Amino acid sequence: MIRKSLFCIVFLILPFFVWADNPLRLSVVGSITAPFYTGAGFDAALDGIRETEAVDEVIPNPIIGFTLGSGLEYSFNNFFALQGEILLAGAGGGYVLVDNGVREAHLISEINLDIPLMLKLNKELEKGRSVYVMAGPQVSLLLYESEFVQDGHAYDKHKNSRDHFNPAGIGILTALGWRAPLDNVETFLELRYGREFSRSLKNSGANYQNVIGMAAGLQFRRKGEQS
Amino acid sequence: MKKIYLFLFLLVLLTPVFSADRDEKDWTDEYSPLFLYGLGLTEAQISNIALWGFNRYVTQADYGMISFDSMRTNLTNPWVWDQDEFAVNHMGHPYQGALYYGAARSSGNGFWSSLSITALGSVSWELLMETETPSINDLIVTTMGGVSFGEMLFRLSDVVLYGEEGTIDNPGVFRWIGATALSPMTSLNHGLLPGRPPEARDVSGFSSLTLGYSFADVSFLPRPDSILKANGFSLTYNLLLDYGSPFIKKGQGAPFDWFSLRTGAGLNFNNELFLTLFTAGHLGGWTLYGKKDHVRNQLGFYLHYDFIYNRIINLGANSIGPGWIRTSQRGKWTLDTRVYLNLVAMGASDLIYLKYNDIVNEPPDYERRNYSLSSGVNLKAGLYANRDRKTWLDLVYNGYNLYIIDASVPDSGAGGKEIIGSLDLALRQKMGKNLYLGLQGTIYHKESFYHEPLLDIDELLWKTGISTGFRF
Numbered sequence: 001m002i003r004k005s006l007f008c009i010v011f012l013i014l015p016f017f018v019w020a021d022n023p024l025r026l027s028v029v030g031s032i033t034a035p036f037y038t039g040a041g042f043d044a045a046l047d048g049i050r051e052t053e054a055v056d057e058v059i060p061n062p063i064i065g066f067t068l069g070s071g072l073e074y075s076f077n078n079f080f081a082l083q084g085e086i087l088l089a090g091a092g093g094g095y096v097l098v099d100n101g102v103r104e105a106h107l108i109s110e111i112n113l114d115i116p117l118m119l120k121l122n123k124e125l126e127k128g129r130s131v132y133v134m135a136g137p138q139v140s141l142l143l144y145e146s147e148f149v150q151d152g153h154a155y156d157k158h159k160n161s162r163d164h165f166n167p168a169g170i171g172i173l174t175a176l177g178w179r180a181p182l183d184n185v186e187t188f189l190e191l192r193y194g195r196e197f198s199r200s201l202k203n204s205g206a207n208y209q210n211v212i213g214m215a216a217g218l219q220f221r222r223k224g225e226q227s
Numbered sequence: 228m229k230k231i232y233l234f235l236f237l238l239v240l241l242t243p244v245f246s247a248d249r250d251e252k253d254w255t256d257e258y259s260p261l262f263l264y265g266l267g268l269t270e271a272q273i274s275n276i277a278l279w280g281f282n283r284y285v286t287q288a289d290y291g292m293i294s295f296d297s298m299r300t301n302l303t304n305p306w307v308w309d310q311d312e313f314a315v316n317h318m319g320h321p322y323q324g325a326l327y328y329g330a331a332r333s334s335g336n337g338f339w340s341s342l343s344i345t346a347l348g349s350v351s352w353e354l355l356m357e358t359e360t361p362s363i364n365d366l367i368v369t370t371m372g373g374v375s376f377g378e379m380l381f382r383l384s385d386v387v388l389y390g391e392e393g394t395i396d397n398p399g400v401f402r403w404i405g406a407t408a409l410s411p412m413t414s415l416n417h418g419l420l421p422g423r424p425p426e427a428r429d430v431s432g433f434s435s436l437t438l439g440y441s442f443a444d445v446s447f448l449p450r451p452d453s454i455l456k457a458n459g460f461s462l463t464y465n466l467l468l469d470y471g472s473p474f475i476k477k478g479q480g481a482p483f484d485w486f487s488l489r490t491g492a493g494l495n496f497n498n499e500l501f502l503t504l505f506t507a508g509h510l511g512g513w514t515l516y517g518k519k520d521h522v523r524n525q526l527g528f529y530l531h532y533d534f535i536y537n538r539i540i541n542l543g544a545n546s547i548g549p550g551w552i553r554t555s556q557r558g559k560w561t562l563d564t565r566v567y568l569n570l571v572a573m574g575a576s577d578l579i580y581l582k583y584n585d586i587v588n589e590p591p592d593y594e595r596r597n598y599s600l601s602s603g604v605n606l607k608a609g610l611y612a613n614r615d616r617k618t619w620l621d622l623v624y625n626g627y628n629l630y631i632i633d634a635s636v637p638d639s640g641a642g643g644k645e646i647i648g649s650l651d652l653a654l655r656q657k658m659g660k661n662l663y664l665g666l667q668g669t670i671y672h673k674e675s676f677y678h679e680p681l682l683d684i685d686e687l688l689w690k691t692g693i694s695t696g697f698r699f
Binding site for chain 1: 257262266269273276279280283284287289292293294295296297300358359418419420421422594
């Protein structure tokens, strides 16, 4: 199934590379993100924790994550482009146990390899600047996972079994961005939102990884290319 | 806490005003001040995120485990005087501030707008990027120390890259490495915004190595027998550096077009680290000419960051105040005097009771600072004489009268007053083309007058030695 999907993606993209005479542009991108889990299964899991731990409340608590990687943009014209990326991503989610005002945060931390492929719609502004939106599918591969549990000012690390996590996820990544030229590179700022359609945690019913992020990066121009 | 947020709001509100102080530079004409301010602020935040990412994902430090819940807690709880180690607060935070400042300054912003970016970088770090409660002392030290360090490193980075005349067009790889080590964000912006004219001035001073002997003594006051003595050989590297000319006319020049830096690093007392740093950076002032020829006076305002770190006496002081610099010539003698009277916005010095309790009996299992936080006044006076540029004599005293902030007193500590000072005497004689031999002596003293139950205490450390080095 995965092989077929990859073949279809390559088959669909390849003609655009062959037909177009515009250059490829390489970029580096990093972001700070707020990953969190949603879904009826996750809510039910939190209710279960509240009952078993006998605490006042269990509140969802987005953790703070990151993405860091590089991208490749292929412009069909000034309006349309296709952008693929390969990103190391700190994702996951969390919750807080509240009992008599004492808070105990649980940070479920995943390190993933994210590979999004997005269609980019670009609107040019004055001074070589532009705004754009991007959206497309994303594959996430789980590399590493752990959980940090708050104990006062300290956080104890627990290594959860990989059996609790799905090793791969399929979702969508969207972005709203602004790009401005500097001397010989383009800078960009983006607001990103990603959501997985497959379940992240295996034994928690319907639960989905969500990530909101603020990204910044540099896109390198082809030699001799003007902004 | 409301005052902090009001301060933050005013910074953002005044951004366009701050941004207007950007020096006129053709290279940035195509970018608006707001764009450059945004670029500097973004880079400062990227440095924050990089540091947090290292803490959170590489070292997995407790204070890096941030989440929405920790941010909510920090935003709604009052700011505190934090309990972090001396080196973290008074070396680490100024350097962190220098990264913010370097990002802002090298992306085309002037001194004052870079200062506001540094403050915003510190506020966002305190509120959002660590689980620890935001601290007032961190904000002051990161901002004031960061501006001092940042501007000096930014300018020295340009001197290393382009030379004192700023005329080196194609710097070699070693110049790039040196400049990047001094100010990484400046090198990043050389790539993003090439063509910035170098901010380089003449740099002069001494570089020397001193081999000598050190002695330390701690007594209760009034001084009975010593309660702690230590001595041993010491090896110290000293750098005395002046950047630019201190005589800057009103309305001409920019902040830190002149600065002075006196630093020393070495080992003594069985390989213990010994560090000192005294800086003064010109913010603005007036050049006055004397009635006689070859006499010049400068009245101005100066920003200082001072630091002493050794086994007995530690000091961190961020201060600002007026200063008077005078140079005169008589025959073959040149005489420079420098006098500064400052307000110490944030001072810090060890509580030796807690410091030695932590060493001997181990610190408590909760985080507890072993030094006091204070404010007060500072007098710095220096006399620098040379005869025909062959014989040099320096006599410098730095004194600090610090009042411990009662609200900041750590567990088992006490409020009170601390008088700290250092007296330096150095004599150098030219022996060869550019080789100098000399004698050097330094006395550090600290008298602490604590509230009950702690007893008053006197700390003294001196070191003396033979030095050799060169003038540049």
